[in-house]
Amino acid sequence: MPRRVTLKEVATRSGVSYQTVSKVINGQVRVAAETEERIWQAVRELNYRPNYTARSLRAQRSFTIGYSWRPSPPEQANPILDTFLQSMFHAAEQRGYYLLCFPYHSDTQRQIESYRELMDTRRVDGFVLSGVEYNDPRVLFLLEQKFPFVAFGRSNPELRFPSIDVDGGHGLRLATEHLLAQGHRRIAALAWPEDSRVGNNRMEGYFTALHAAGITPPAEWIQRGEGRFAFGYQAATRLLQLPESMRPTAMVCLNDYMAVGAVKAVQDAGLMVGRQIAVTGFDDTPIAQYLTPPLTSVRQPVWEIGERLIALLLNILEAKNLATDYETILVQPELVIRASSQTLESGVFARKEVMSNP
Amino acid sequence: MPRRVTLKEVATRSGVSYQTVSKVINGQVRVAAETEERIWQAVRELNYRPNYTARSLRAQRSFTIGYSWRPSPPEQANPILDTFLQSMFHAAEQRGYYLLCFPYHSDTQRQIESYRELMDTRRVDGFVLSGVEYNDPRVLFLLEQKFPFVAFGRSNPELRFPSIDVDGGHGLRLATEHLLAQGHRRIAALAWPEDSRVGNNRMEGYFTALHAAGITPPAEWIQRGEGRFAFGYQAATRLLQLPESMRPTAMVCLNDYMAVGAVKAVQDAGLMVGRQIAVTGFDDTPIAQYLTPPLTSVRQPVWEIGERLIALLLNILEAKNLATDYETILVQPELVIRASSQTLESGVFARKEVMSNP
DNA sequence: ACTGATAATGCGAACGTTCGCACGAACGTT
DNA sequence: AACGTTCGTGCGAACGTTCGCATTATCAGT
Numbered sequence: 001m002p003r004r005v006t007l008k009e010v011a012t013r014s015g016v017s018y019q020t021v022s023k024v025i026n027g028q029v030r031v032a033a034e035t036e037e038r039i040w041q042a043v044r045e046l047n048y049r050p051n052y053t054a055r056s057l058r059a060q061r062s063f064t065i066g067y068s069w070r071p072s073p074p075e076q077a078n079p080i081l082d083t084f085l086q087s088m089f090h091a092a093e094q095r096g097y098y099l100l101c102f103p104y105h106s107d108t109q110r111q112i113e114s115y116r117e118l119m120d121t122r123r124v125d126g127f128v129l130s131g132v133e134y135n136d137p138r139v140l141f142l143l144e145q146k147f148p149f150v151a152f153g154r155s156n157p158e159l160r161f162p163s164i165d166v167d168g169g170h171g172l173r174l175a176t177e178h179l180l181a182q183g184h185r186r187i188a189a190l191a192w193p194e195d196s197r198v199g200n201n202r203m204e205g206y207f208t209a210l211h212a213a214g215i216t217p218p219a220e221w222i223q224r225g226e227g228r229f230a231f232g233y234q235a236a237t238r239l240l241q242l243p244e245s246m247r248p249t250a251m252v253c254l255n256d257y258m259a260v261g262a263v264k265a266v267q268d269a270g271l272m273v274g275r276q277i278a279v280t281g282f283d284d285t286p287i288a289q290y291l292t293p294p295l296t297s298v299r300q301p302v303w304e305i306g307e308r309l310i311a312l313l314l315n316i317l318e319a320k321n322l323a324t325d326y327e328t329i330l331v332q333p334e335l336v337i338r339a340s341s342q343t344l345e346s347g348v349f350a351r352k353e354v355m356s357n358p
Numbered sequence: 359m360p361r362r363v364t365l366k367e368v369a370t371r372s373g374v375s376y377q378t379v380s381k382v383i384n385g386q387v388r389v390a391a392e393t394e395e396r397i398w399q400a401v402r403e404l405n406y407r408p409n410y411t412a413r414s415l416r417a418q419r420s421f422t423i424g425y426s427w428r429p430s431p432p433e434q435a436n437p438i439l440d441t442f443l444q445s446m447f448h449a450a451e452q453r454g455y456y457l458l459c460f461p462y463h464s465d466t467q468r469q470i471e472s473y474r475e476l477m478d479t480r481r482v483d484g485f486v487l488s489g490v491e492y493n494d495p496r497v498l499f500l501l502e503q504k505f506p507f508v509a510f511g512r513s514n515p516e517l518r519f520p521s522i523d524v525d526g527g528h529g530l531r532l533a534t535e536h537l538l539a540q541g542h543r544r545i546a547a548l549a550w551p552e553d554s555r556v557g558n559n560r561m562e563g564y565f566t567a568l569h570a571a572g573i574t575p576p577a578e579w580i581q582r583g584e585g586r587f588a589f590g591y592q593a594a595t596r597l598l599q600l601p602e603s604m605r606p607t608a609m610v611c612l613n614d615y616m617a618v619g620a621v622k623a624v625q626d627a628g629l630m631v632g633r634q635i636a637v638t639g640f641d642d643t644p645i646a647q648y649l650t651p652p653l654t655s656v657r658q659p660v661w662e663i664g665e666r667l668i669a670l671l672l673n674i675l676e677a678k679n680l681a682t683d684y685e686t687i688l689v690q691p692e693l694v695i696r697a698s699s700q701t702l703e704s705g706v707f708a709r710k711e712v713m714s715n716p
Numbered sequence: 717a718c719t720g721a722t723a724a725t726g727c728g729a730a731c732g733t734t735c736g737c738a739c740g741a742a743c744g745t746t
Numbered sequence: 747a748a749c750g751t752t753c754g755t756g757c758g759a760a761c762g763t764t765c766g767c768a769t770t771a772t773c774a775g776t
Binding site for chain 2 (some may be wrong): 114
């Protein structure tokens with residue numbers, strides 16, 4: 001363990017008081033050019049860096065941001081985690097901050113306790129939340145405590161806090177419109193339960209697009225369940241058993257896992273995905289492009305979201321932007337079109353393109 | 359932002375000096391039962407928690423561990439990241455520590471600078487490294503600086519430091535032996551370049567297993583390249599074009615992405631994976647089980663590794679276990695057998711099982 | 717009744733910064 | 747020549763802990 005260098009040592013070596021060294025380093029005072037040079041030289045020679053702990057004790061700030069997230073089950077990896085984290089780390093580091101990551105606890109009491117601990121011990125200056133739901137206990141707690149935070153995702157409309165969210169409705173609308181353009185008319189949806197805020201936002205785009213095309217989807221087309229492979233498989237199987245007249249020729253799915261399950265079900269039923277039945281996903285899971293056929297999916301601008309969340313939080317912490325109205329900032333996803341959503345009629349099959357957001 | 363509660367306020371309220379409160383809270387002194395009760399009551403009423411920054415300034419420790427990792431490219435997610443991080447967060451929190459995560463910089467100078475910054479400002483007490491390679495600059499730097507760290511992965515044999523690694527050789531040996539047991543004799547390998555330490559460890563198992571079966575693989579069977587879908591596809595295509603007499607009937611791959619590429623190439627060549635050609639992967643990427651056919655793969659005990667790394671580092675930091683010999687701790691992976699590695703001869707096709715490590 | 721141990725609590729200092737104010741010297745102004 | 751200004755630097759205090767030692771009160775033993 002290397003020896004620690006303090007202000008006092010730099011001061012001794014350059015022959016001034018340690019307070020003067022501090023001021024020179026922070027550019028808070030003008031001293032004789034010669035003195036300044038001596039100080040900087042001592043700093044260089046000793047390789048001095050201000051002790052972060054002492055600095056934050058004095059400043060009453062930790063220059064640290066807390067972040068915790070719900071882990072994905074092992075058989076269903078979070079496709080955006082790595083990018084999201086790195087984008088935040090970069091944005092934070094550029095402004096002298098770091099992220100303190102802490103474990104997720106499924107028990108609500110225990111979870112709030114984690115946040116409280118980090119707040120009360122002054123270990124972090126603010127939090128980033130993700131996966132926000134209706135009446136999210138973390139949101140309610142932090143609002144009540146008036147502790148700074150930003151969120152990836154919205155909650156109840158009446159809860160006002162700084163947040164950024166993907167316009168999931170727009171994403172699903174792009175997917176649905178794309179299928180309509182391919183000639184599909186009977187388009188089903190594999191969705192989450194109605195208590196899912198994210199799910200409801202996304203479904204709006206489905207309804208909007210169908211409505212604009214003069215189509216009213218019957219209840220049977222809306223399959224709701226857990227967003228996993230198994231549910232996708234079951235739901236698609238049910239859809240394929242509907243009577244000919246209302247059997248869908250396309251399915252939009254609220255995430256890629258359901259889509260992969262649906263693809264499998266279609267194939268097991270002896271049909272060809274992309275020819276007889278079109279399927280779209282959501283998230284653009286990395287491996288989705290390597291499936292057979294490659295999966296059409298909606299991609300979120302994850303890096304941008306991470307960067308902007310951090311910028312938003314730091315602006316609040318540094319009070320450059322204190323009491324603005326906290327509207328949710330919506331960012332637009334893009335549709336990545338691959339073979340799973342082509343049809344015989346369309347002619348294109350192996351073509352691959354990206355339909356950008358407006 | 360809630361008001362901060364300090365020792366002094368607790369002291370005022372319970373009528374003793376603040377130093378006494380500190381000692382009582384830390385159990386360092388015995389006081390009259392009645393006084394103690396008054397103090398604890400004040401602590402409860404004010405919801406006092408010791409300021410972490412002040413505590414670490416005094417203790418000259420940050421109770422924080424630094425971790426940074428090389429991000430996976432967006433089209434190729436890291437399958438174990440989420441679990442690995444959560445396992446470390448949990449293990450650390452239980453002992454009063456947290457992880458400070460910082461960005462990865464591909465430029466070596468810049469990267470070392472990140473580590474140096476966190477060390478010299480005393481923001482962290484130690485580091486966790488992952489993805490360690492031969493002559494890893496981080497390892498060399500931290501060893502030279504004598505700064506505490508533990509690593510997931512080995513480096514050069516002569517560099518001694520506390521580390522845990524998966525016995526990748528054992529994993530590949532399990533895969534190869536499994537294929538041999540299915541009746542395969544011509545088994546190719548999709549590997550990384552020879553400067554990959556992890557790759558070389560894994561390949562040892564391949565050679566060991568083949569050698570034990572009296573087989574000497576010709577050079578053509580060993581395909582080396584980047585561990586990605588595209589390379590897997592190309593390499594498998596080349597292998598299938600070998601003359602009949604030496605054309606492999608099975609391929610072990612050093613990761614799942616290459617395996618998925620190989621599967622695709624085999625299918626595009628009009629052959630059936632699991633019937634005419636067997637393929638195995640490595641990492642047990644979540645979506646691997648949903649592929650057609652589901653992929654046989656080698657699974658690492660990620661949670662255990664994360665927990666043990668943190669325990670190892672904290673023991674070193676708390677000097678319970680200072681100067682032991684730093685042997686690399688090897689943990690055993692397991693082979694998850696699915697349909698991609700069955701053959702016609704074997705009869706079993708849809709069976710799914712886990713072959714545990716010894 | 718005096719000594720010496722033990723128990724209960726207080727006090728000062730220190731960890732390494734940053735910040736506000738004070739102080740002396742040099743200088744120009746009246 | 748006396749007086750304000752400006753410049754360059756030093757000093758003391760504070761952030762909230764913990765730690766060692768000092769101090770007082772309590773009590774048993776001679």
